Amino acid sequence: MDITILGIESSCDDTSAAVLCNNVLLSNVIASQQVHVKYGGVIPELASRAHQQNIIPVIDTALKDAGISVDDIDAIAFTRGPGLLGSLLVGVSFAKGLSLAKDIPLVEVNHLQGHILSHFIDLPDRTLPHPDFPFLCLLVSGGHTQIVKVDSPEKMDVVGTTIDDAAGEAFDKCAKVMGLPYPGGPVIDKLAKEGDPSRFKFAKPHVDEFNYSFSGLKTSFLYFLRDRVAEDPDFIGNNTADLCASLQHTIIAILTDKLIKASKHYKIKDIAIAGGVSANSGLRMAIEEEGRKRGWRTFLPEFKFTTDNAAMIAMAGYYRYLDNKFSTLDVAPVARAEGF
Ligand code: KG4
Numbered sequence: 001m002d003i004t005i006l007g008i009e010s011s012c013d014d015t016s017a018a019v020l021c022n023n024v025l026l027s028n029v030i031a032s033q034q035v036h037v038k039y040g041g042v043i044p045e046l047a048s049r050a051h052q053q054n055i056i057p058v059i060d061t062a063l064k065d066a067g068i069s070v071d072d073i074d075a076i077a078f079t080r081g082p083g084l085l086g087s088l089l090v091g092v093s094f095a096k097g098l099s100l101a102k103d104i105p106l107v108e109v110n111h112l113q114g115h116i117l118s119h120f121i122d123l124p125d126r127t128l129p130h131p132d133f134p135f136l137c138l139l140v141s142g143g144h145t146q147i148v149k150v151d152s153p154e155k156m157d158v159v160g161t162t163i164d165d166a167a168g169e170a171f172d173k174c175a176k177v178m179g180l181p182y183p184g185g186p187v188i189d190k191l192a193k194e195g196d197p198s199r200f201k202f203a204k205p206h207v208d209e210f211n212y213s214f215s216g217l218k219t220s221f222l223y224f225l226r227d228r229v230a231e232d233p234d235f236i237g238n239n240t241a242d243l244c245a246s247l248q249h250t251i252i253a254i255l256t257d258k259l260i261k262a263s264k265h266y267k268i269k270d271i272a273i274a275g276g277v278s279a280n281s282g283l284r285m286a287i288e289e290e291g292r293k294r295g296w297r298t299f300l301p302e303f304k305f306t307t308d309n310a311a312m313i314a315m316a317g318y319y320r321y322l323d324n325k326f327s328t329l330d331v332a333p334v335a336r337a338e339g340f
Pocket residue numbers: 012140141142143144167168169171172183184185186189275276277278279280281306307308
């Protein structure tokens with residue numbers, strides 16, 4: 001029997017709704033919020049208000065694009081967390097309202113599991129490569145940097161995590177000190193293509209096991225720029241591409257070093273990446289290159305599944321639906337992953 005899932009994602013600054021039939025994507029609509037650009041970061045109160053404006057038209061469009069009506073939905077999957085509480089609250093409340101009005105079961109989804117399970121979505125006209133269990137997933141976003149050992153859609157262990165900033169934060173904060181627009185990750189990615197990655201050297205942190213740290217890199221980058229700008233006020237403007245390329249090179253080296261270590265330790269060679277930073281072209285190339293060297297099967301998500309989207313929430317919701325893991329109407333959003 002076919003299962004139709006409506007996915008709703010509102011954890012940060014994108015309002016998204018998607019429809020899946022089993023694991024096949026029928027629609028995926030994302031309304032990105034532009035109001036934050038001028039502040040150089042997401043303003044939670046503005047994000048929450050924009051979600052309220054966007055959510056009905058976004059869901060309406062997702063249903064129309066999929067060619068279904070509300071009555072065809074078997075379950076509503078929504079992001080319960082982690083994320084901004086005010087933003088999550090909009091998606092959670094809408095999901096509950098629709099569930100109550102139409103008597104449709106509710107399924108809560110952990111946003112991070114959603115990113116990882118995006119690797120199991122297929123498109124109507126073609127299947128996509130899916131990793132075998134167990135696999136390792138490097139989850140790199142604006143809020144998280146983790147190596148996750150994925151034993152099944154429901155059994156995931158975080159075997160490494162950042163002890164301070166996330167990789168996406170390192171991109172965004174370093175971009176900010178260079179005067180580049182928010183979010184900095186995609187801008188640095190683009191500018192880095194024209195630069196020399198070996199021009200500047202930044203120290204890599206020493207963190208135990210499979211854990212990460214990015215706040216030291218951010219601070220040393222800031223001090224490095226401060227010293228250079230004191231000598232030459234045009235230093236940043238004249239060296240932007242080399243700065244971006246060198247910084248990106250360092251972040252990628254930090255990320256891949258630990259992933260290689262984890263792959264050896266767990267003897268797992270199916271390696272996936274997920275989350276906003278998995279859109280980074282340098283990271284994607286580096287993972288493929290390591291894969292060729294080390295006999296990995298590598299899984300790079302389609303670009304539309306890298307940043308926040310409801311398709312991945314519907315996908316994770318589908319697995320929970322099959323497991324009969326339904327939520328009740330008293331479910332509340334949670335800001336932190338440990339809340340699950
Ligand atoms: O997963 P995501 O959309 O939201 C969170 O759950 O955090 O990730 C957003 C992060 C931002 O830090 C953004 O700068 C980064 O992903 N990002 C990139 C690229 N595209 C998005 N970082 C590096 N290179 C990119 N191409």
